Structures are given as C-alpha cells and as structure tokens.
Amino acid sequence: MKPETVEDLEIRLLLEGIHHIYGYDFREYAQSSIKRRLTHWLAESEFGTFSEAQSRLLRERSLFEDLLRTITVNVTEMFRDPAFFKSVREQVVPFLKTYPFVKIWHAGCATGEEAYSMAILLNEEGMVGRYRIYATDINETVLDKAEEGVMPLAQMQRFTRNYQQSGGAASFANYYSARHDHAILNPSLKQDIVFSPHNLATDAAFGEMNMVLCRNVMIYFKHSLKERCLQLFDDSLRAGGFLCLGLKETLATKEINATYEELAPPLRIYRKRYLTQAETR
Numbered sequence: 434m435k436p437e438t439v440e441d442l443e444i445r446l447l448l449e450g451i452h453h454i455y456g457y458d459f460r461e462y463a464q465s466s467i468k469r470r471l472t473h474w475l476a477e478s479e480f481g482t483f484s485e486a487q488s489r490l491l492r493e494r495s496l497f498e499d500l501l502r503t504i505t506v507n508v509t510e511m512f513r514d515p516a517f518f519k520s521v522r523e524q525v526v527p528f529l530k531t532y533p534f535v536k537i538w539h540a541g542c543a544t545g546e547e548a549y550s551m552a553i554l555l556n557e558e559g560m561v562g563r564y565r566i567y568a569t570d571i572n573e574t575v576l577d578k579a580e581e582g583v584m585p586l587a588q589m590q591r592f593t594r595n596y597q598q599s600g601g602a603a604s605f606a607n608y609y610s611a612r613h614d615h616a617i618l619n620p621s622l623k624q625d626i627v628f629s630p631h632n633l634a635t636d637a638a639f640g641e642m643n644m645v646l647c648r649n650v651m652i653y654f655k656h657s658l659k660e661r662c663l664q665l666f667d668d669s670l671r672a673g674g675f676l677c678l679g680l681k682e683t684l685a686t687k688e689i690n691a692t693y694e695e696l697a698p699p700l701r702i703y704r705k706r707y708l709t710q711a712e713t714r
C-alpha cells in the first residue's frame with residue numbers, strides 16, 4: 434500500500450471534522466472524485482492548503498456551505514436518459530395505475546428536473562391527484578432552486594428533444610412559460626411534489642414507497658455507502674415496488690439483488706419481488 438501523502442491526510446482529517454461538526458458524512462465517498470472536487474475548491478479559495486482552510490471551515494458554516502456546493506455534483510436534466518423514461522411510461526406506470534395512490538421517492542434530486550419529469554409523465558398517464566413525489570437532496574441550495582422551478586431557456590431545446598424521445602406526445606412548451614432568458618415551469622407541476630433535505634449517508638428510510646429513484650448519485654460513493662443506500666431503499670419499498678438506478682449503476686449486494694428482478698436490463702429498473710410463503714416463514 435502506498436504511504437498516505439500529507440494532502441490525503443489533510444483531506445481525511447477535514448472530512449472527519451466536517452462529519453463531527455456538521456453531521457455530513459463524506460468519508461464514504463469515492464476518494465478520487467472527492468479529492469478532485471476539494472482540490473478544485475482549494476485552488477479557487479484564499480487558502481494554500483487544507484490545513485490552513487480547516488479551522489475556518491469548521492467554524493464558519495457559510496464557508497462550509499460553499500464547499501458543500503462544490504463537493505456535490507448537481508448536473509441533471511429533464512427526461513434525462515429518454516429511454517429510461519420511455520420504459521417507466523410503458524412498463525412501470527401500468528403497475529402503478531393499479532393502486533389508488535402511489536408514493537415515489539427521488540433520492541438525490543438535485544435541482545428537481547427528474548421529479549418534474551416524473552410529474553409530467555404521471556399527469557399525462559392519467560394519474561393526476563393519485564401520487565405524491567418526495568424529492569430529496571443533501572444540498573439545500575439545489576433544493577431551493579428545485580422549489581423555484583425556473584431553468585435557463587437555452588436548455589429547453591434539449592429538454593424538449595428528451596421529452597419527445599421518452600414518448601411524450603404533447604407540446605413540451607405547454608409545461609413552461611418563457612420569461613426573458615428563463616423558463617418557468619407551470620406551478621401546477623409542483624403541487625404534488627414535496628422537496629426536502631435528506632442525507633443518504635446519515636438519515637433514515639422513507640416508508641411505504643411504490644417507487645424509489647436514485648440515479649447518478651451512488652457513483653460518487655464507496656461500496657459501503659452504496660450498500661447503506663440500497664438497504665435504505667429496500668426498507669422504503671413495498672413489495673412489488675420499483676427501484677431505478679442510473680445507467681452506470683447496479684444493485685451492489687448479492688443479498689439485495691436476490692430480492693429484485695430486473696425489469697428493463699440496460700435501463701436499471703428493478704422490481705421488488707413479493708416473498709413466497711416459505712420465505713416469509
């Protein structure tokens with residue numbers, strides 16, 4: 434094993450301190466990715482080393498929040514991976530429709546595009562008033578943006594293409610109004626979405642979900658934290674519920690893997706099996 438460099442040691446101590454003081458646990462994030470982000474933050478800051486930055490970071494919450502914004506990758510888009518949303522529309526929604534009411538959790542929702550896409554899709558499939566979406570993220574700055582539902586107009590061309598490729602048949606322009614260089618999503622889209630802070634590294638499960646989406650979040654985590662998240666999702670999901678991961682992610686543990694069947698293999702949509710009587714005994 435290579436000896437730890439001074440910088441690696443400084444990072445490890447900083448992450449320990451952050452966990453201790455603020456309760457945010459980044460110790461289980463993939464090391465290369467977190468190091469890259471922290472180094473980028475340091476280069477833009479007034480500090481020369483992490484040791485120099487540490488005492489201020491642990492004392493000034495606003496400085497820590499600035500760092501938090503850099504640590505988390507918040508890239509997202511409406512109807513990201515259109516084939517995934519097409520499969521949700523065609524293969525998942527028919528099951529969801531068999532329930533009078535469904536609960537859906539978007540874990541790591543960033544600025545909300547994924548949750549708004551789901552609301553549009555469910556409304557189009559005749560489920561208005563029959564669902565509640567819980568959209569959560571560790572980063573409260575992105576959650577504030579998500580609640581606003583305002584995005585750069587320049588992105589709308591790409592989002593319209595995604596929407597059409599995902600099987601959307603309406604005019605995407607119906608879902609927002611343009612003001613200057615911004616698109617304001619129709620406020621009615623957020624009426625059944627609850628945005629709230631939730632930290633996958635430290636917080637508890639949400640109960641009785643019919644569907645959990647955690648896409649492009651766990652790629653930044655170490656194996657142990659991925660396992661924690663998958664257990665959390667499993668605890669949240671009802672039997673027959675759906676778990677959706679990012680296209681580069683899989684069910685990490687054999688144990689959990691056995692509880693799910695893969696509905697649409699390349700699209701990472703899994704369905705939680707109903708236990709047989711023998712298994713429940």
Ligand SMILES: C[S@@+](CC[C@H](N)C(=O)[O-])C[C@H]1O[C@@H](n2cnc3c(N)ncnc32)[C@H](O)[C@@H]1O
Pocket residue numbers: 505506507508509510513540541542543544547569570571572575631632633634647648649650679
């Ligand atoms: C790349 S975005 C994914 C957004 C969306 N799910 C998608 O696929 O387009 C990753 C999000 O995960 C959030 N995140 C990172 N660590 C988290 C944690 N421990 N708990 C909850 N959210 C976390 C980040 O703040 C970020 O908004």
